[in-house]
Amino acid sequence: xxxxxxxxxxxxxxxxxxxxxxxxxxxxxxxxxxxxxxxxxxxxxxxxxxxxxxxxxxxxxxxxxxxxxxxxxxxxxxxxxxxxxxxxxxxxxxxxxxxxxxxxxxxxxxxxxxxxxxxxxxxxxxxxxxxxxxxxxxxxxxxxxxxxxxxxxxxxxxxxxxxxxxxxxxxxxxxxxxxxxxxxxxxxxxxxxxxxxxxxxxxxxxxxxxxxxxxxxxxxxxxxxxxxxxxxxxxxxxxxxxxxxxxxxxxxxxxxxxxxxxxxxxxxxxxxxxxxxxxxxxxxxxxxxxxxxxxxxxxxxxxxxxxxxxxxxxxxxxxxxxxxxxxxxxxx
Amino acid sequence: xxxxxxxxxxxxxxxxxxxxxxxxxxxxxxxxxxxxxxxxxxxxxxxxxxxxxxxxxxxxxxxxxxxxxxxxxxxxxxxxxxxxxxxxxxxxxxxxxxxxxxxxxxxxxxxxxxxxxxxxxxxxxxxxxxxxxxxxxxxxxxxxxxxxxxxxxxxxxxxxxxxxxxxxxxxxxxxxxxxxxxxxxxxxxxxxxxxxxxxxxxxxxxxxxxxxxxxxxxxxxxxxxxxxxxxxxxxxxxxxxxxxxxxxxxxxxxxxxxxxxxxxxxxxxxxxxxxxxxxxxxxxxxxxxxxxxxxxxxxxxxxxxxxxxxxxxxxxxxxxxxxxxxxxxxxx
Numbered sequence: 313x314x315x316x317x318x319x320x321x322x323x324x325x326x327x328x329x330x331x332x333x334x335x336x337x338x339x340x341x342x343x344x345x346x347x348x349x350x351x352x353x354x355x356x357x358x359x360x361x362x363x364x365x366x367x368x369x370x371x372x373x374x375x376x377x378x379x380x381x382x383x384x385x386x387x388x389x390x391x392x393x394x395x396x397x398x399x400x401x402x403x404x405x406x407x408x409x410x411x412x413x414x415x416x417x418x419x420x421x422x423x424x425x426x427x428x429x430x431x432x433x434x435x436x437x438x439x440x441x442x443x444x445x446x447x448x449x450x451x452x453x454x455x456x457x458x459x460x461x462x463x464x465x466x467x468x469x470x471x472x473x474x475x476x477x478x479x480x481x482x483x484x485x486x487x488x489x490x491x492x493x494x495x496x497x498x499x500x501x502x503x504x505x506x507x508x509x510x511x512x513x514x515x516x517x518x519x520x521x522x523x524x525x526x527x528x529x530x531x532x533x534x535x536x537x538x539x540x541x542x543x544x545x546x547x548x549x550x551x552x553x554x555x556x557x558x559x560x561x562x563x564x565x566x567x568x569x570x571x572x573x574x575x576x577x578x579x580x581x582x583x584x585x586x587x588x589x590x591x592x593x594x595x596x597x598x599x600x601x602x603x604x605x606x607x608x609x610x611x612x613x614x615x616x617x618x619x620x621x622x623x624x625x626x627x628x629x630x631x632x633x634x635x636x637x638x639x640x641x642x643x644x
Numbered sequence: 645x646x647x648x649x650x651x652x653x654x655x656x657x658x659x660x661x662x663x664x665x666x667x668x669x670x671x672x673x674x675x676x677x678x679x680x681x682x683x684x685x686x687x688x689x690x691x692x693x694x695x696x697x698x699x700x701x702x703x704x705x706x707x708x709x710x711x712x713x714x715x716x717x718x719x720x721x722x723x724x725x726x727x728x729x730x731x732x733x734x735x736x737x738x739x740x741x742x743x744x745x746x747x748x749x750x751x752x753x754x755x756x757x758x759x760x761x762x763x764x765x766x767x768x769x770x771x772x773x774x775x776x777x778x779x780x781x782x783x784x785x786x787x788x789x790x791x792x793x794x795x796x797x798x799x800x801x802x803x804x805x806x807x808x809x810x811x812x813x814x815x816x817x818x819x820x821x822x823x824x825x826x827x828x829x830x831x832x833x834x835x836x837x838x839x840x841x842x843x844x845x846x847x848x849x850x851x852x853x854x855x856x857x858x859x860x861x862x863x864x865x866x867x868x869x870x871x872x873x874x875x876x877x878x879x880x881x882x883x884x885x886x887x888x889x890x891x892x893x894x895x896x897x898x899x900x901x902x903x904x905x906x907x908x909x910x911x912x913x914x915x916x917x918x919x920x921x922x923x924x925x926x927x928x929x930x931x932x933x934x935x936x937x938x939x940x941x942x943x944x945x946x947x948x949x950x951x952x953x954x955x956x957x958x959x960x961x962x963x964x965x966x967x968x969x970x971x972x973x974x975x976x
Contacts, residue, residue: 462947463947464796464875464892464947465798466798466877466890468800468840468879468881486818486821486822487822489818490818490819490822490823491822501923502923502927502929503929506882506883506884506929507883507927507928507929508800508881508883508888508927508928509927510888510890510925510926510927510940510941510955511920511923511925515920515921518943518944518946519901519920519941519942519943519944519953520943520946520953525946528946528947541946541947542946542947543796543892543945543946543947543948543951543953545798545890545892545941545953545955547800547888547890549800549840549881549882550838550881550882550883551838551839551840551882552838556840556842556879558798558842558877558879560796560875560877569851588843588847588851589847591833591834591843593842593843594842595834595839595840595841595842596839596840597834597835597838597839608842609842609851609877610851611850611851611852612850612851613875614850614852614857614860614873614874614875615794615795615796615860615873615874615875616875619875621851621852621875621877623842623877
């Protein structure tokens with residue numbers, strides 16, 4: 313679309329909602345009108361966009377009149393209830409929740425991987441899980457070169473993935489620790505400051521969490537690779553806003569470090585940050601606020617025949633959410 | 645040895661040294677005389693043991709006269725230089741550094757796994773790497789039941805593994821963040837507060853760190869299993885004193901969750917902490933100060949034929965260092 317668009321943001325006051333505004337500003341996204349929507353609790357708040365204040369309104373079924381693109385980031389329940397209303401009103405929905413990701417009618421898109429899939433949408437396009445999207449930024453170029461069969465991965469996920477309240481909970485727990493005051497837990501079931509929680513999302517019968525299986529389930533759809541397998545442990549760590557993932561990947565074809573470096577260096581949206589002897593490797597603190605993901609710690613895997621180990625970090629709120637959503641909107 | 649012993653601690657003022665004193669107190673270790681040794685810088689400090697203050701003396705070649713057991717925890721260089729003097733003086737050395745771990749003349753021992761190896765010592769017994777010891781507490785019972793072939797693992801390592809100065813560095817960085825003051829880095833090359841560092845120990849030519857290869861190299865020796873392979877990513881996280889490891893393990897024989905739970909529940913020094921739906925799983929905060937390691941997040945691995953995924957946490961200063969060393973001394 314070359315014309316200016318009427319954009320709606322559902323969940324405008326959340327951590328991702330705020331980032332959507334900043335990303336549209338940075339990328340000069342063509343906005344003619346902006347409709348900010350949230351729960352009744354947040355209605356009346358004002359948010360700045362391109363120097364002007366915009367009032368947040370309560371999300372309702374009739375909120376989408378005239379909207380061209382509706383960016384949803386308010387949880388799966390809200391998306392399931394309100395996305396159909398947005399589509400009925402003529403909007404294209406880019407949904408950041410997990411509500412439609414496995415719906416075969418809904419393209420699930422990382423623009424650098426399967427941007428062409430956007431063309432098949434019927435009103436809704438799904439934005440992938442943050443850990444999956446960040447991992448695929450490095451795995452996809454490697455897959456094209458060597459043919460991935462399976463991965464073993466562990467995540468180091470920032471509290472931003474849980475939302476603005478979780479960022480505040482970590483900040484408050486740390487402050488209470490320093491002041492010697494009692495720690496308050498409201499968002500996470502256990503203390504997150506100075507701890508790691510081997511649970512992200514709820515548990516399935518298999519013992520994996522939903523979050524852990526997203527890597528395999530969403531990875532298969534995004535890479536169009538039905539045989540892809542992924543065994544993942546997702547872990548919340550006391551980091552504010554960028555995720556990291558340690559990956560051992562097995563491939564069909566022999567892997568060389570030279571070829572791996574070549575395809576990763578050429579990949580859009582990815583920076584090879586890999587000079588370990590100089591202590592240069594991706595770290596979440598360096599990726600916070602950055603559009604590009606970073607990959608490093610490249611090495612031939614010592615427990616796989618055709619295997620590569622690597623470490624990838626990326627801003628959870630950007631490539632893991634808002635940036636990817638805006639990139640999808642740009643493809644429309 | 646049933647008689648009371650003259651014990652020397654080399655590196656008495658370090659994080660592990662202090663824990664050695666506490667562990668000997670708790671376990672009523674039979675001490676007749678205590679010699680506390682450290683660098684000249686720490687000489688003159690006084691440390692409490694069983695209600696009495698003991699002065700720390702400067703480590704010298706002639707520090708070991710009359711010593712029965714010398715517990716070394718002052719780094720590989722100190723061990724290489726001074727352990728031979730302790731042995732010459734008639735002491736048995738239990739060495740917590742990596743100096744002798746791969747020496748075929750030196751038993752490398754986790755008492756719950758290969759305690760019998762202690763018998764073959766020639767004056768020095770090596771205490772394993774902390775991450776390896778904690779992982780093996782869960783892997784060994786599974787290996788005996790199913791026959792492990794290889795593992796893929798990622799660690800979440802506390803700053804205690806680096807020493808007392810690193811604990812202080814994390815505390816100071818967090819305090820500076822809360823107060824809005826500039827952060828100081830002295831121990832780690834990068835900020836550790838609110839960050840994760842994908843580097844523990846120095847890098848090898850292969851791209852793995854020395855720490856990462858200890859799992860395979862030390863694991864082979866401790867389990868007497870030359871074919872064991874381990875691809876590991878070791879990561880420092882802003883946690884004070886317990887390590888956690890996410891493991892995907894492949895076995896020769898079919899794995900069942902029932903059998904896995906049975907052998908893990910029967911394993912000494914290990915607690916099965918695994919009721920994920922009730923949000924019960926091992927966490928470093930719960931393991932800090934505990935002798936037992938904890939294992940949980942048990943699940944059949946979705947990317948391996950005979951595979952099990954699990955998550956193990958343990959106190960780095962206890963099972964990962966001081967407790968294991970005292971258990972070795974108890975075997976003597």
